[in-house]
Amino acid sequence: MLNKAFGDSCMSKTQAYEWYKEFNAGREIVEYLSRSNRPSSSTIADNIDKNKILLLEIRHMSVRDLAQERDISTMSSYRILSDILGMKRVAERLLPKELNVLQKEHRKQVALDMVSRADSEPNFMNRIITGGETWVYEYDMQTSRQSSEWRYDDEPKPKKPRQSRSKVKVM
Incomplete structure (x- = not known):
C-alpha cells in the first residue's frame, strides 16, 4: 500500500x-x-x-x-x-596466431620458393606429399576471465594468440 x-x-x-x-x-x-x-x-x-x-x-x-x-x-x-x-572488464580478443618478424619472413620466402619451382618444374606440385597430423596443444595457465582486463570504451581490446602447438608432433 x-x-x-x-x-x-x-x-x-x-x-x-x-x-x-x-x-x-x-x-x-x-x-x-x-x-x-x-x-x-x-x-x-x-x-x-x-x-x-x-x-x-x-x-x-x-x-x-x-x-x-x-x-x-x-x-x-x-x-x-x-x-x-566508465571502465569495463574486457576479455582478450583471440588472434589466429601471432608470428614474429623472422617467422613471417621465413613463410614468405618458402611461399616464393614454391611458386618459382611450380613455374619452372611442371610436375612439382604433384610431388608434394600431404598427410594427416595430430598436434598436441600446450596448456594455457589462465582462463579467459583471469586474463580479462579493465579498459575504457575508447581503448582497443587486448590481444591474445590462440593456443600454440607444442614442439611435439604425433603422427
Missing part, C-alpha cells in the same frame, strides 16, 4: 524492519546518527584517483583485490570503476 501511495520515495521493507527494531530497543531520535570517523562516501576524489592509478598499473586486478588494497567496500570499488571512471 505504501509503494502505491508514495512510489519510489517509499522506504523499503527491510529498512522499515530495521527502524522498527531500533525503536523497540529504545531509540527516540528520528534523524540518522553520525558514524565514527568514516567518510560519508568512499567515492571521493582521492579514492577515485588512487583506484585509477592502481588499476592502470595492474589491469588484470579484480574488484575484490582492488577493494582490499584500498580498504574500501567491494561495491564502492565496482561503482568507482564502472559508473565514475
Whole structure:
C-alpha cells in the first residue's frame, strides 16, 4: 500500500524492519546518527584517483583485490570503476596466431620458393606429399576471465594468440 501511495520515495521493507527494531530497543531520535570517523562516501576524489592509478598499473586486478588494497567496500570499488571512471572488464580478443618478424619472413620466402619451382618444374606440385597430423596443444595457465582486463570504451581490446602447438608432433 505504501509503494502505491508514495512510489519510489517509499522506504523499503527491510529498512522499515530495521527502524522498527531500533525503536523497540529504545531509540527516540528520528534523524540518522553520525558514524565514527568514516567518510560519508568512499567515492571521493582521492579514492577515485588512487583506484585509477592502481588499476592502470595492474589491469588484470579484480574488484575484490582492488577493494582490499584500498580498504574500501567491494561495491564502492565496482561503482568507482564502472559508473565514475566508465571502465569495463574486457576479455582478450583471440588472434589466429601471432608470428614474429623472422617467422613471417621465413613463410614468405618458402611461399616464393614454391611458386618459382611450380613455374619452372611442371610436375612439382604433384610431388608434394600431404598427410594427416595430430598436434598436441600446450596448456594455457589462465582462463579467459583471469586474463580479462579493465579498459575504457575508447581503448582497443587486448590481444591474445590462440593456443600454440607444442614442439611435439604425433603422427
